[in-house]
Amino acid sequence: MKRWSGLPPGFRTSARVGAALALLGFQLVMMTRARFDDARYFSWAPHDSQNEYVIEVLSEGRRLSDEVVEARYRIPPRGVDPRAIAHVIRLVQQYEAENDPDGSLEVKVRWRTNGGPERSWRHVR
Amino acid sequence: MSADGDRRIDRSAHDPWRIGGSALPPNLLLSAKLLAVSLLLQGYVAAIPEPFLPLVSWLRVPRPDAARAALQVGATVAALLLLANWRPRTCALALGAILFLSLLATRGDYRNSKFFVACILILIGLHAGKASLLLLRAQIVLVYLGSGLNKVLEPDWLSGRYFDHWQSEIVRNPVWQVMADGLPPLALGRVFGWGAIASELALGVALAFPPLTGLAILAAVPLHTGMVAMAGTTFGIFFTALLFAYPVLFRWPALGETRARFDPARGVHRALHRFAERGDHEGWVAAEAVPGSPLELDLGGRTRSGARAAALWLLLTPATWFAAAVVLAAPAWLHWGAT
Numbered sequence: 001m002k003r004w005s006g007l008p009p010g011f012r013t014s015a016r017v018g019a020a021l022a023l024l025g026f027q028l029v030m031m032t033r034a035r036f037d038d039a040r041y042f043s044w045a046p047h048d049s050q051n052e053y054v055i056e057v058l059s060e061g062r063r064l065s066d067e068v069v070e071a072r073y074r075i076p077p078r079g080v081d082p083r084a085i086a087h088v089i090r091l092v093q094q095y096e097a098e099n100d101p102d103g104s105l106e107v108k109v110r111w112r113t114n115g116g117p118e119r120s121w122r123h124v125r
Numbered sequence: 126m127s128a129d130g131d132r133r134i135d136r137s138a139h140d141p142w143r144i145g146g147s148a149l150p151p152n153l154l155l156s157a158k159l160l161a162v163s164l165l166l167q168g169y170v171a172a173i174p175e176p177f178l179p180l181v182s183w184l185r186v187p188r189p190d191a192a193r194a195a196l197q198v199g200a201t202v203a204a205l206l207l208l209a210n211w212r213p214r215t216c217a218l219a220l221g222a223i224l225f226l227s228l229l230a231t232r233g234d235y236r237n238s239k240f241f242v243a244c245i246l247i248l249i250g251l252h253a254g255k256a257s258l259l260l261l262r263a264q265i266v267l268v269y270l271g272s273g274l275n276k277v278l279e280p281d282w283l284s285g286r287y288f289d290h291w292q293s294e295i296v297r298n299p300v301w302q303v304m305a306d307g308l309p310p311l312a313l314g315r316v317f318g319w320g321a322i323a324s325e326l327a328l329g330v331a332l333a334f335p336p337l338t339g340l341a342i343l344a345a346v347p348l349h350t351g352m353v354a355m356a357g358t359t360f361g362i363f364f365t366a367l368l369f370a371y372p373v374l375f376r377w378p379a380l381g382e383t384r385a386r387f388d389p390a391r392g393v394h395r396a397l398h399r400f401a402e403r404g405d406h407e408g409w410v411a412a413e414a415v416p417g418s419p420l421e422l423d424l425g426g427r428t429r430s431g432a433r434a435a436a437l438w439l440l441l442t443p444a445t446w447f448a449a450a451v452v453l454a455a456p457a458w459l460h461w462g463a464t
Contacts, residue, residue: 012253016257017253021260035278
């Protein structure tokens with residue numbers, strides 16, 4: 001049966017190997033990028049760190065419930081992220097940039113990495 | 126009973142346990158099928174989320190609910206067709222690509238374990254001969270070396286703080302507490318941290334060399350099993366995926382290349398033969414009943430006997446692997462260590 005609209009077999013083979021090499025190359029690029037970035041996507045950094053975090057959202061000084069926060073970001077509002085805390089922060093950052101660009105809510109992420117001192121990040125307008 | 130080496134007529138071209146006769150080498154098709162079964166059984170296909178806060182902006186879709194349905198249906202169809210041997214290479218590629226797309230489309234759903242499954246399936250789907258086998262090996266080596274190197278560059282892994290905090294505060298492992306009590310602070314964490322780093326780097330190097338592959342996997346399986354026990358988690362689908370990716374590193378023997386001899390008077394031999402007969406629909410191992418014979422298996426000019434022969438016979442029986450897929454799905458069904 002003819003596949004790939006009848007491209008020559010040699011070309012198909014090269015294309016497959018090329019695509020596989022591209023996938024491996026992508027991972028090497030992401031592994032290198034992870035050395036210059038806090039995030040660890042696609043870079044083989046499982047269990048990079050244990051981050052105990054809490055996401056707090058305040059509306060006019062009143063704290064939103066955990067259920068509301070979870071529905072907002074679709075991740076648990078408090079928990080342990082075993083990758084990099086940047087993954088949590090960037091998710092919140094992206095949501096706020098796309099859905100609340102005026103910054104009407106006050107959003108704060110507090111975390112401890114591997115039991116170290118507490119640190120925090122605040123979403124600002 | 127005579128040799129049944131000629132028992133090679135497939136019961137059905139769409140027999141899910143069949144791994145030969147496709148565009149893929151049997152070991153690659155076996156791996157792809159096991160990963161597909163595991164994704165289905167462990168609920169990963171059903172749990173593909175709606176695209177939400179994508180990692181790449183062009184994956185922002187107007188109808189996330191429809192996109193989720195499309196991804197779930199696509200993954201289910203690809204997995205089922207793969208199991209039914211319908212264009213397995215294309216289906217493996219499609220299933221892997223859908224998983225990868227799903228990760229790119231949902232920032233909060235990123236998991237290294239899912240990415241690993243996606244990579245293995247995509248590389249199997251791109252199979253184009255010997256070069257592809259090397260690239261699959263390179264993928265597994267990259268995971269080990271990358272993971273080891275990342276840990277080397279993390280001060281908390283080297284100081285022992287990571288392991289100590291993880292085991293004592295996150296996992297709350299009572300055995301860890303007892304062991305750590307009599308030692309200087311972080312000493313146990315350093316031992317385990319450096320041990321994990323050394324293991325990952327050593328496995329990465331060993332798996333790069335085909336002659337060392339068997340030995341490396343014999344070391345890796347108990348190591349990963351120990352980590353699962355210590356962590357109280359299967360690391361998502363990672364543990365399963367690693368075990369089912371290992372077959373891509375071996376050459377599956379041709380039909381008739383492996384011959385087994387067993388004593389029909391011995392219950393254990395009979396049970397093994399019966400299981401292999403039912404679980405190997407293509408006749409990868411030609412079995413011969415020889416009264417009074419020890420259990421023996423000839424492969425590659427070598428004869429194994431006893432437990433080693435039994436283990437190899439089981440490993441060359443596809444049903445063994447599918448049974449393992451069911452067993453490994455149990456933690457997901459029991460909601461044990463899901464993430």
